[in-house]
Amino acid sequence: MARNSQKPELVLMQGNEAVAAGALAAGCDYFAGYPITPSTEIAEILAEELPKRGHTFIQMEDEIASIAAIIGASLAGAKSLTATSGPGFSLMQEGIGFAKITETPCVVVNVQRSGPSTGLPTSPAQGEIMQSRWGSHGDSPAIVLYPASVKESYALTIRAFNLAEKYRTCVILLMDEVIGHMREAISLPDISEIKIINRIKPTVPANWYKHYDENQKYLSPLASYGEGYRFHVTGLAHDQHGFPTNKPTEAGAMMERLEKKIVHNIRDLVQIESYMMEDANIAIFAAGIMARAAKAAVKIARAEGLKVGLLRPLTIWPFPDDAVRKMLKNVEYVVVPELNQGQFLHELRRLVKSTTDSKLIGFQRVNGTLITPTEILQKIKDVL
Amino acid sequence: MGKVSQRVVHNFLRHDKKFPHVWCAGCSNGTVLGTIIRAIAEQNLDRNNITMVSGIGCSSRMPVYIDLNTLHSLHGRAIAFATGIKTYKPGMKVIVVTGDGDCTAIGGNHLIHAARRNLDLTVIVINNNIYGMTGGQYSPTTPFEAKATTSPFGNFDTPFDICDLAIGAGATFVGRSTAFHTIELQKMIVDAMEHKGFSIIDVVSACPVIYGRMNKKGGPAEMMMAMRDNSILNTAAEKLPPEKVEGKIIRGILKKVDHPEYCERYAELCTKVKEMQHE
């Protein structure tokens, strides 16, 4: 399944297979995980592919251990990955916060299933829009990507690794169960054409090295254990060298840095698809599989002469505030189909200017089934 | 056993950056830190190639003071983080420093699985029978009837024997010593680090400020003397009738066997898989 060949070719692939292939293309050389449907294929494929390349696959005793292991490996220089679903994602939250405060690159894939708890295994749901942003305790900005097709699962997995390396943080790839298990024919790009970003390595002598060096773009070099830098890593608030601190100025600077790293680079991070939005007076805002249903609804609506468009975030966090504000200004209504109890709707409300949010039309389902294009279209007709 | 000068010990500390330390006067943590440094110095290892990983607790504050690659991780997860480092860079020497609560309560699952895998880590448990950092709650090694802030009427819970636990889980090197027997402990740490496979040392330690006070164990010196007087080497204990050994802490290397190590087996697997591909 993994493509090392030079020529682009058409292959039939599942979303989960595409994630595994994307990870390998991105240079992933470490996977630690614990089985859970609907994510398990990612682990199964990498259990076969990583040893072939002399790289590490390890099945850990639980998801807490899995996130710990990928952070440890990353500190030793790995491009590391774990994959899970809701229950495991909940267990990983403390570790995700640790990766963020210690600015350690790693990628976590969450192929979502119905929750809370064991929920409806393993029916589709989009229940972790907010958990992927706020799941770990304390304030910690998040980078979360959300593919809507098998091809995009491949591309966004590579992007997740690139952003993790560039911004030194834990990047989350949120998947829909349906996309994880859906098969589509995709052409994989030539390996040589894929843009790969690797962490910046320090060039200074060991005693000049600061593990969290400041610079204009909040991007700093990262040494690995074993390279002679002998740095310290802690989940305590720390100074630029990584040593714990109680000083409000240093602790505050650390928090500010975590925040600014994302805010200052928002243009690089946010990705959206705007479909038929130029003249639209009704917009649909949706991600992942719901955006696919929405796009189909837009096509039918257009055929019927209705001016409907779609705004789809590929990066859901940081939230595409500017694009959403523009959309809210230009249309009469925004329909928000989502497989949860209004998590995107909640975030959109933050950006509505007037005191009323009557522009926003929620459309939610949490019974383990999808919302169909016809149903979305009907919803649009209902508000007109 | 090599002698290591005070200057060498000083040279291993991040003395210009991280002192004074956070530990109470008389705490065993400092003694164990000194002993670990002597054990490392004695082996003449390249310190760029040693990583010390800890969890959370008083004992787990150790890595910040020592000039190695250091990782102060999450409560209970030191062994899991160490597993990531070791399985990615098998050539790295990885030492885990952990407390009794960190290692056997919240981290118990990682302990038994790393032992089962026979992953080449050296785990040093500073076993003070209490949760020191959080102010003295009972831990899985608090003795029966001992006082803790959460066992005000005496501990009714049954404690673990860390060595038995590790032996049962498949650890291939298991030893016990105390913060009093630093020369013995130094040698044991060297043996454990040289051992290929999962090694663990249960270091009987004193938290005089909390555990000692609550249980009227006297000051640091009395607690050290108790380690001396209430413990016996396993080789000596074997020669005594059981009633003379009853209630004593058994010191010494309690298990040492050769068994294929995890990373070595994984490397063999990779070679085999590659050969299969070429067939």
Ligand SMILES: Cc1ncc(C[n+]2csc(CCOP(=O)(O)OP(=O)(O)O)c2C)c(N)n1
């Ligand atoms: C997930 C989590 N739960 C609880 C705590 C609070 N906590 C910090 S240290 C500690 C116990 C430490 O005891 P031990 O590991 O025996 O080390 P000692 O302080 O005695 O050296 C606890 C419960 C925490 N930091 N994280």
Ligand code: SF4
């Ligand atoms: S509370 Fe106990 S374990 Fe913690 S530093 Fe003080 S004496 Fe040591």
